[in-house]
Amino acid sequence: MMNDTFRVKVGLAEMLKGGVIMDVTNAEQALIAEKAGVTPGTIYHYFENKRDLFLSVHREIQQEIQQRVRAAVQSVPTFQEALRIFIDRSAELYKEHPSYSKFNAVVRTEALRNPEIAGARFDQDWRHFYHDMTDLGIASGEIDRRDARTVRHLLSMLVLGITQFGIEASPSDYVECLRGIIALFEGSLIKPAISGKRGR
Numbered sequence: 001m002m003n004d005t006f007r008v009k010v011g012l013a014e015m016l017k018g019g020v021i022m023d024v025t026n027a028e029q030a031l032i033a034e035k036a037g038v039t040p041g042t043i044y045h046y047f048e049n050k051r052d053l054f055l056s057v058h059r060e061i062q063q064e065i066q067q068r069v070r071a072a073v074q075s076v077p078t079f080q081e082a083l084r085i086f087i088d089r090s091a092e093l094y095k096e097h098p099s100y101s102k103f104n105a106v107v108r109t110e111a112l113r114n115p116e117i118a119g120a121r122f123d124q125d126w127r128h129f130y131h132d133m134t135d136l137g138i139a140s141g142e143i144d145r146r147d148a149r150t151v152r153h154l155l156s157m158l159v160l161g162i163t164q165f166g167i168e169a170s171p172s173d174y175v176e177c178l179r180g181i182i183a184l185f186e187g188s189l190i191k192p193a194i195s196g197k198r199g200r
Helices: 003-015 026-036 040-046 050-073 079-096 098-113 115-121 124-140 145-168 171-186
Strands: none
Touching: 050 079, 050 098, 050 115, 050 124, 079 098, 079 124, 079 171, 098 115, 098 145, 124 145, 145 171
16 A cells, blocks of 8 residues: 555544544545645545545554454454453554544444445454354353354444444543453453442
8 A cells, every 4th residue: 555545544534523524625635635744636646536535544444453453362262351352452542543433433324324335334344353252252161152143242332332432532431441341241340239238
């Protein structure tokens, strides 16, 4: 990939404030180009139109996230350990690229509003990742095969929730939330109630 192309993508991603991506104005395009260190006309030298630009940024971000996550969990023997590492990598990516969360959070909304980018809602790589995670849990005895579909849906819900929370929370609250997910799965966040005991 040409370096200028990547810089345009980074410029676009960093411009996002949780707004409407496909309705980016000419003035905003100029800011994107300035951020990327290229001229406004250069953007569509690399990208045919806004749809192409949007989907290209989406693919770029998803590929980086998937590569980082899969490389981290590929040799892990248990589901819970893989989940912990996945959450840790998510926190690292958030710190390195906070604009990714802003972009990912609006992808699904934009895909619903704009049929020409509807394919962005159906990311097969993530579905494969959820299947692989669940299969790992089945192999390790942590997950009953009959619950595989439920676990995959749970993982999907967690990722969507984490993404949305990332654009609303402060960095410290976001990291605290991620740690809470791990503690919840480990059973250390919420303990069984003590019979007969009430109070705050």
